[in-house]
Amino acid sequence: MLKGKRILLGVGGGIAVYRAVELMRLFIKQGAEVQVVMTKSATEFVTPLTFEALSGNKVHTDLFDLTEQHGMGHIQLVRWADAVVLAPVTSNLLAKITHGIADDLLTTLMLANEKPVLLAPAMNVSMWLADATQRNVNMLKERACAVVEPATGELACGEQGSGRLAEPARIVQNLLPLLTKQVLKGQHWVINAGPTVEAWDAVRTMSNRASGGLGAMLADAAAIQGASVCLVAGKGTPKTRQDVERVDVESAAEMMHACVDAAQGVDVFVGTAAVSDFRFAKPLQHKLKRQGNGNIQVELIENPDIVAAVATMKQRPLQVIAFAAESENHVGYAQDKLQRKGVDAIVANDVSNMGNNLASGWWVSKQNQEVIKRMPKAKFAKCLIQFIHGLQDER
Ligand SMILES: Cc1cc2nc3c(=O)[nH]c(=O)nc-3n(C[C@H](O)[C@H](O)[C@H](O)COP(=O)(O)O)c2cc1C
Known part of the structure; x- marks a missing residue:
């Protein structure tokens, strides 16, 4: 279903990082080419090597990486992509993207990006329901970012509620319309x-x-x-x-x-x-x-x-x-x-x-x-x- 599509997968530093590996594999299985960008916090949970070995591509973590073309890696990456998927999106990333903060590679490329964006947040239920988080999510939706709402169930912190990263298959379902011409819109x-x-x-x-x-x-x-x-x-x-x-x-x-x-x-x-x-x-x-x-x-x-x-x-x-x-x-x-x-x-x-x-x-x-x-x-x-x-x- 994703044959020939180029997906930029941005990974934030939450407990669900390991599930982003599963998601990346599903993208690849469905025919997509994937480049991964991890925040510094994300690398605390899973090493870039895991994503690198399974995608066959270098994982990008550093804004000031001299090996990136002309030091403009963030611009190259968004130009390359057909769509940007952020999974898991932390509450911190939601806040930074909403307010245009660009203090690392992922947030900087999000500011430079003009391609369709899909966000898959995952966090503790109180963090998800926090007024600040909900306001940020609504503002991002208004800016035409698609959001796959987190699933409800038992969370890593032991609490029950919404905050689990959506199933990878659901994330793909939500991504497909962003990569497809909306010729039937309004019908x-x-x-x-x-x-x-x-x-x-x-x-x-x-x-x-x-x-x-x-x-x-x-x-x-x-x-x-x-x-x-x-x-x-x-x-x-x-x-x-x-x-x-x-x-x-x-x-x-x-x-x-x-x-x-x-x-x-x-x-x-x-x-x-x-x-x-x-x-x-x-x-x-x-x-x-x-x-x-x-x-x-x-x-x-x-x-x-x-x-x-x-x-x-x-x-x-x-x-x-x-x-x-x-x-x-x-x-x-x-x-x-x-x-x-x-x-x-x-x-x-x-x-x-x-x-x-x-x-x-x-x-x-x-x-x-x-x-x-x-x-x-x-x-x-x-x-x-x-x-x-x-x-x-x-x-
Ligand atoms: C063990 C652990 C698990 C965490 N899980 C989450 C999470 O699931 N979602 C979230 O938004 N933040 C979570 N955090 C907090 C983020 O790691 C923290 O806000 C960090 O600054 C996020 O950085 P990033 O947005 O640049 O990736 C967790 C922190 C720790 C120590």
């Missing part, structure tokens, strides 16, 4: 995903093999590109980023209500969910016992069509995109659905994509028809966002 998207589950009796259900993976990836990708996203998630749909609002549902009827509620007047609705076409006509409250008399008959009735309902509601989303999983004549059926359901585009894909890590398909809109070649689902999701964005330009 509201609603996406449904996953299977629906229809109850037959107190324990038995009817469902399908959809994983919800693609819808969840689409929700993440749209949020990273700046959209505010609501995911209506069928059972088993994977977790998404924390900034994606999630409404969990089971049956097609529940999914229908949640989608119609959430999609009023939004910019984009994408129906990726595998909604059951049928439900049991008379679901039973109790568990049905064996009858001992051979076969039993079960009556099914048709579920309403969620995408068609969203596409025809009064405050219809500006764009409605439907998915169609077919086993044959993919484009033909997609064109037919496009007319019949009143949607703006169809993503036709093969039923073999269900539960698979790869996806391929066809993008079919009124103006455009394109093959989307086989690729990992995360990439497929990003590709669909480009198509949907292109559709907005066509209007």
Whole structure:
């Protein structure tokens, strides 16, 4: 996810320095190149050698280091970086950065920096909640610094409360939007995903093999590109980023209500969910016992069509995109659905994509028809966002 990105990791002198090592390794694992700057206090907790050995780059600690190019290391470092991440940020660093104090390498480069900044504070709960710290954090947020709030739990000092360094994966989640063009900023998207589950009796259900993976990836990708996203998630749909609002549902009827509620007047609705076409006509409250008399008959009735309902509601989303999983004549059926359901585009894909890590398909809109070649689902999701964005330009 961070392939080719250059991250300047600033490490402050708190007990969580050892976790910055873990964070740096995650950045590298995800394809980033990392340069580390440590404060003098940070080197009291973990030696620069640890970061140096694991990053393969020299660790910078000294403002007056004559080996740095023309003695202007702080300027070179911020010019080199795509983003600056400070983790852990001490209360002292927060105060210094807020007030423009530049008395060591890290604080000096922060003053010279014009690249996106992500701060991950970690400290004792009283230090975190202190009026001075909270004011500093708010001022930094106003200056467009992104802040990953510390997690709550047991702290190194033995107290309980907020102040733990956020999980490295969460820090990466928060970093991605800073490194991605915010082309969807200001837009509201609603996406449904996953299977629906229809109850037959107190324990038995009817469902399908959809994983919800693609819808969840689409929700993440749209949020990273700046959209505010609501995911209506069928059972088993994977977790998404924390900034994606999630409404969990089971049956097609529940999914229908949640989608119609959430999609009023939004910019984009994408129906990726595998909604059951049928439900049991008379679901039973109790568990049905064996009858001992051979076969039993079960009556099914048709579920309403969620995408068609969203596409025809009064405050219809500006764009409605439907998915169609077919086993044959993919484009033909997609064109037919496009007319019949009143949607703006169809993503036709093969039923073999269900539960698979790869996806391929066809993008079919009124103006455009394109093959989307086989690729990992995360990439497929990003590709669909480009198509949907292109559709907005066509209007
Ligand atoms: C054992 C120990 C642990 C500390 N842990 C933290 C911490 O987690 N967060 C924090 O803000 N300060 C912590 N401090 C205080 C900072 O080290 C101190 O404020 C220092 O001046 C920070 O320097 P820096 O901001 O330049 O890295 C700790 C100090 C000690 C002695």
